[in-house]
Amino acid sequence: MVFAGRQKNNKNAGEEWYLGKYEIGRTLGEGNFGKVKYAKDIQTQHSFAIKIIDKTRVIKLKISDQIKREISALKLLKHPNVVRLHEVLASKTKIYMVLEYVNGGELFDTISTNGKQQESNARKLFQQLIDGVSYCHDRGVFHRDLKLENVLLDANGNIKISDFGLSALPEHIREDGLLHTTCGSPNYVAPEVLSNRGYDGRASDTWSCGVILYVMLTGYLPFDDRNLAVIYQKIAKGDARLPKWMSLGAKNLVKRILDPNPKTRITMRDIKLDEWFKEGYTPAKPNDDEVMSVQETAVENQESRTYINAFELIGMCSSLDLSGFFEKEDVSERKVRFTSTLLPKELLERIEHTVTHMGFGVEKCNGKLKIIEEHKEHSESSRLSVTAEVFEINPSLYVVELRKNCGEVSIYRQLCDKLMKEFGVSSNQEHLATKLVEAS
Incomplete structure (x- = not known):
């Protein structure tokens, strides 16, 4: 103790x-x-x-x-x-x-604030990411939730991979040599993970690294939509659109990583042999000779389910990743998405009750709520208008989306803060209320 x-x-x-x-x-x-x-x-x-x-x-x-x-x-x-x-x-x-202690913030924040990276910097960060992830694989650790929010930057701008809560170890591999727990974040998950037929942790992590590289180079996600089913369709096809201005070397590597077939997808070893990747590359030196003493602590032994739905796991984590953070929209447009176990009817009723007490008007249409700022003295375009909609992830988990149609960002922020407080969404989940990055 x-x-x-x-x-x-x-x-x-x-x-x-x-x-x-x-x-x-x-x-x-x-x-x-x-x-x-x-x-x-x-x-x-x-x-x-x-x-x-x-x-x-x-x-x-x-x-x-x-x-x-x-x-x-x-x-x-x-x-x-x-x-x-x-x-x-x-x-x-x-x-x-x-x-x-890593004090440079998340890579997510860097992209959100600055947009796409210069290709040379994106390559340097990607080299460090591949170094770190391939080292994990060599030690039998498969991350399974690689995304911008789980990649930190230190004071010198170097990558630190974090959050291994969904990771897998050799003992989690079944007799067929594959992992079978479906987990990860929707925009970053590999197509084979969604197939429920088992997957290689190395190949699925490689796919997620490819998504991160794509975002660093472009400023937006390769597979994105407000509808999760559409995201999964895009992932299954692997048809990420590559901008004309992206260099040929970067394009070729991204294509080989975002190959929907894990058997033909490029491996970590071959990524390190790629000409674009190798430019200016100096492999990191692991610190395996260091002696580290960790005092083991057993968590209370409780009965647990043998299977947890991926989105339940994501919902339990401190940063959810259910939003299309990098859509091609005006940077002033913002969306907030958070999860809840309440039924859609109750969710919408509580939203209506909260916003009407704040002085907003509400219109109902096709299962959505349109929230309108009342008594605005200025033009219609300056009055806040927000659409609230509920999407089902599974029979016991729902996503609430708040989408600003027009109006002042500051008032929209106040509305979102009030609703997130009403539903008990922690302040750390403001990943879900982050600026959308406009593609350059």
Whole structure:
């Protein structure tokens, strides 16, 4: 056990508190499992990020295996382009994962803010991504949820792969040599994962890396639509449109990675031999000789289901990925999507109740709500108009989409914040309310 005590009693004032040798500071992020806090080793003054996991939430969601899997995977990985796990501690109610502190933000935020990357920078980041992912594969770890949100950047702009909660280890491979749990994020998932016939974790991770490369080069997703079924149709065909201005070398590599047939898809080894990839490439050196001591902590042994639907898993995570973040729309246009287990009728009724109390008018049409700003003195185009719609993911999980048709962004933001608070959507899920990047 570890002792965790506050320096002072006033929790709301934001004072530091202590966890063993760590001084705990500000909140870096927040999700369904708990919070990620900034921490400093009081002996060495080194910075860390501590992921604080609420055991009660783990038990309630029946995902103890997922937590143990993430810890087990990270213990195996000591690479410059993979977030490091330094220590695992526990109290009666919490699990504390002491992780490398990465302060450059998510690659998602970089693309959202700046749009597509210069080809030379995209290549450098992709080289680091492939280095990190292929190293994971060599250690028997398959990430299975590679996406922009799970790729962090350090202060020098170098990649750090994070969030191994959906990863698979050799013991998860069945007798046929394949993985069978359907998981991943819709826009990044490989076609064979959706087929429910088993898949090779190496090939599926390679596909996801290809999607990330495409976004870095273009500023938008290769397979996207507001309808999930259409996204899956596009993924199955693998017909990503390559812009004319993309270099021939980049085009050829993207095509070979986004091959819908995993048997003919380019491998990590061959990616490293590709001429476009090799330009300026210096392989990273793993830190396997380093000695790392991780204090094991067992999560309460709870009965769990043998199968969890992929979207349930995504819904449990701190950052959902159900949105088409990079559509070719004006940058002022914004969408918010979040998940709920409430039935569509109840969802729409609660939305209507909330917005009418905020002073908005509501029109109902074809199962949608049109939310209109009332008593606006200016022109019709400056009045806020928002469409609310509910999509079914499976019989017990739904996606609420709020889409701004016209009006002021600030008022739309206030409306979205109010509705997300009403449905208990955490602040860390503002990935779902991110600016859409207009293709350059």
